[in-house]
Amino acid sequence: MKKRLSLFLVLILSIALLTGCGETTQAPTEKATVKFAVQADNTDALTQIIDAFNAENDNYQVETVILTNDSGNMHDLLVNSLSSNSAEYDVISMDVVWAGEFAAAGYLQPLDAMIKDAGWAPTDFNAGSMASGKYKGKNYVLPYFPDLGFLYYRSDIVDQGDAAKLQSGDYTWEDLLTMAEGYAGEGGTKYGHVYQSKQYEGLTCNVNEFTSNWSNIENGLAIMKQFADSAATPKDILVYTEGETHNAFLNGESVFARNWPYMNGMAASGDYTIDESKIGRAPLPNGGTVGGWILGVNTKSERQEAAKAFIQFVAGPEGQKINATVGSYLPGFNALLNDDEVKASNVLLTDPGFQNALKKTIARPVAENYSEVSDTIQINAHAYLSGNGDLTDAVSAIEEALK
Numbered sequence: 001m002k003k004r005l006s007l008f009l010v011l012i013l014s015i016a017l018l019t020g021c022g023e024t025t026q027a028p029t030e031k032a033t034v035k036f037a038v039q040a041d042n043t044d045a046l047t048q049i050i051d052a053f054n055a056e057n058d059n060y061q062v063e064t065v066i067l068t069n070d071s072g073n074m075h076d077l078l079v080n081s082l083s084s085n086s087a088e089y090d091v092i093s094m095d096v097v098w099a100g101e102f103a104a105a106g107y108l109q110p111l112d113a114m115i116k117d118a119g120w121a122p123t124d125f126n127a128g129s130m131a132s133g134k135y136k137g138k139n140y141v142l143p144y145f146p147d148l149g150f151l152y153y154r155s156d157i158v159d160q161g162d163a164a165k166l167q168s169g170d171y172t173w174e175d176l177l178t179m180a181e182g183y184a185g186e187g188g189t190k191y192g193h194v195y196q197s198k199q200y201e202g203l204t205c206n207v208n209e210f211t212s213n214w215s216n217i218e219n220g221l222a223i224m225k226q227f228a229d230s231a232a233t234p235k236d237i238l239v240y241t242e243g244e245t246h247n248a249f250l251n252g253e254s255v256f257a258r259n260w261p262y263m264n265g266m267a268a269s270g271d272y273t274i275d276e277s278k279i280g281r282a283p284l285p286n287g288g289t290v291g292g293w294i295l296g297v298n299t300k301s302e303r304q305e306a307a308k309a310f311i312q313f314v315a316g317p318e319g320q321k322i323n324a325t326v327g328s329y330l331p332g333f334n335a336l337l338n339d340d341e342v343k344a345s346n347v348l349l350t351d352p353g354f355q356n357a358l359k360k361t362i363a364r365p366v367a368e369n370y371s372e373v374s375d376t377i378q379i380n381a382h383a384y385l386s387g388n389g390d391l392t393d394a395v396s397a398i399e400e401a402l403k
Contacts, residue, residue, distance in 0.1 A: 031061045032306040037078065037089040039069045039293075045327030052322060053313045060306040062091075071095050082107040087300045090307040093144055093293050096132035096363070097370050102296065103135035104368030109297040110138040114308050118316070125315065126332040128290025128361030135366055140296055142315035143332025145323055147291035149205055150357040151176075152249060152257045152264075155280035157187040166282035167353035169360060173210060173223045173285050176256065180232040183255040192232030194248045195258035197224075198239050199382040204364060204374045205289040206258065207381050207398075212286035213362040214402055218395045221384055228385050238386055250274050258284065260291060261330065264348055276347065283357035290361040292330070330358070365402055376401035 038046065046064065054061045065088075067074045075098060081088055082102065094102065102108050115122060122130045122139055126146040133141025153166060162179055165171050180192025196202030211220030227233055234240070234248070242259060249257035250272035257263070267276050295315060297307045313319045320333040325345040336342045337358060343349045367373045380397040383389030 031057075031059060032303045034060060034062045034090045034303055034306045034310050035065050035088060036062050036091045036093075036310065037065045037067055037081075038093040039074060040066050041327065043327035045323045045329065048326050049314055049319050049322050052318065053310060056313075057309070060303075060309055062310050065089060078102075082298065082300075085300050087298065087302050089298050090301040090303050091311050092296055092298060094141070094296060096129065096290060096292060096294055097374070099133040099141050099294060099296065100135050100366035101368050101370055103133070103138075103140045107296075107299055108140040109299050109301075109304065109308075110140055111142060111297065111308070111311070112139050114312060115139065115142075118312055120316075124334055126290070126330075126334065126358075126361060128288075128363050129292065129294055129332050131363035132290060132366060133294050133296070141294040142311055143320075144293040144295045144314065145327075145329035146332050146361070147260055147330065148357060148361050149209060149258055149260060149284060149288035149291070150354060151282040151284055152259060153280045153282065154183075154187060154189070154255050154274070154278055156278045157183055157189070157255055158280065163280055167280070167356060169283035169285070169356050171285055173220075173227075176285065177223070177227055177230060177232065180227075180256055181230060184232045186255065188252055189255050191234055191248060191254040192230070193227065193256040193258075194234065194237065194240060194245045194254045195227075196241055196245060197228065197237050197382075197385065198241050199378045200241065201374060201378075202241055203381060204377045205291075207377055208289045208362060208364055209258075209284050209286055214365070214398075217398055218391065221381060221391060221394060224381075225385055225391075238382065261348060268347070281348070281351050281353040281357065283353065283360045287360035287362040288357055290363055292332075367402075373401045 050062050050064060067077055075095065078092055126143050128148065129143035129146045130139060133139060151166065155163060176193065184192035196206050207220065208214065210224045211217045228237055245257050245259050246263045246266060248254045250266060252273040266272060267274060267279055295311050297304065297311060301307045315332060317333050317336060320331045320336055321339065321342060323329045324331040324336060324342045328346050331337060331342055337349060337355065348354045365373050377398050380389060380394040384391055384394040
């Protein structure tokens with residue numbers, strides 16, 4: 001009898017344990033950790049994006065791996081890791097000009113299926129950012145934050161008719177040259193127009209814009225030479241970088257300037273002769289070169305699903321809104337351009353000329369050997385612009401490099 005009772009008690013205890021009737025609790029499932037290789041952010045936007053994603057997800061969490069803010073060094077660090085088939089990074093932040101190289105090398109996972117499954121289309125994102133990461137018909141990136149070149153002008157000097165024409169984007173480089181020559185000297189200025197024309201990456205960006213995204217290289221270089229030779233530009237325009245450009249414009253020396261959004265922040269600081277009250281903004285005639293940073297998924301990541309969930313969050317409306325409102329970055333998700341909170345966080349987004357500029361962004365060449373292509377463009381364009389090279393030779397060399 002005792003033996004039967006003992007067996008009965010053992011059976012009851014076993015059932016209780018199996019059905020959870022005791023106080024034993026199940027161990028929580030460990031979250032998959034996504035490693036995000038990214039440059040440091042001097043705003044709180046990155047931290048808030050990570051916190052928001054981690055708070056919303058029971059299965060995934062993200063850890064940032066902060067790399068150098070030196071673009072060249074960061075490129076080399078990523079290549080060293082990715083070329084060794086390492087899975088140490090799941091999601092990577094990239095300069096827009098790296099995507100072609102990384103996609104060609106097989107470092108990046110195509111994102112077309114993910115974009116479609118999310119109910120999106122590539123056109124829902126900044127056009128230039130997406131074009132920068134499209135390689136052999138496939139999309140390999142989504143925007144982190146876009147940047148673009150556009151035209152600044154002195155709104156206290158340029159008349160209303162010309163200002164309206166500029167803001168619409170319905171004008172040509174020849175029109176701008178005429179305006180630059182006509183307005184030069186007014187309001188205490190020295191020059192009509194300044195831009196980047198030194199032999200460096202900034203020249204590639206400007207040649208991209210003058211040639212209408214490489215569609216008419218001969219005409220673009222020819223009109224660029226007219227600017228360089230004109231009395232409307234500084235005699236040393238061929239050594240101008242962004243620094244010389246913003247100094248000339250913000251110190252009241254030029255009526256027009258081609259530059260990036262950062263110059264608007266400098267104007268808002270109150271540290272220069274020209275402040276925001278004297279500045280107008282407009283798209284460039286053929287569109288502005290896109291800059292900024294984009295996101296991709298490491299092909300060797302062992303957490304593909306988690307990595308794609310994170311990149312979808314960062315590039316989607318929630319992550320992009322945090323980036324825009326907290327960090328004052330330009331949103332790469334187009335619908336946010338009309339979001340009241342986003343517009344209130346960045347004066348550029350309420351400017352009609354800048355809004356038109358955002359609609360006309362163009363990418364630099366997407367190439368697996370981008371550095372070599374850009375070097376060829378810079379060398380040959382600068383030789384022609386400085387009078388040390390022939391136009392036909394420059395066009396042929398650039399066309400060959402772009403192939």
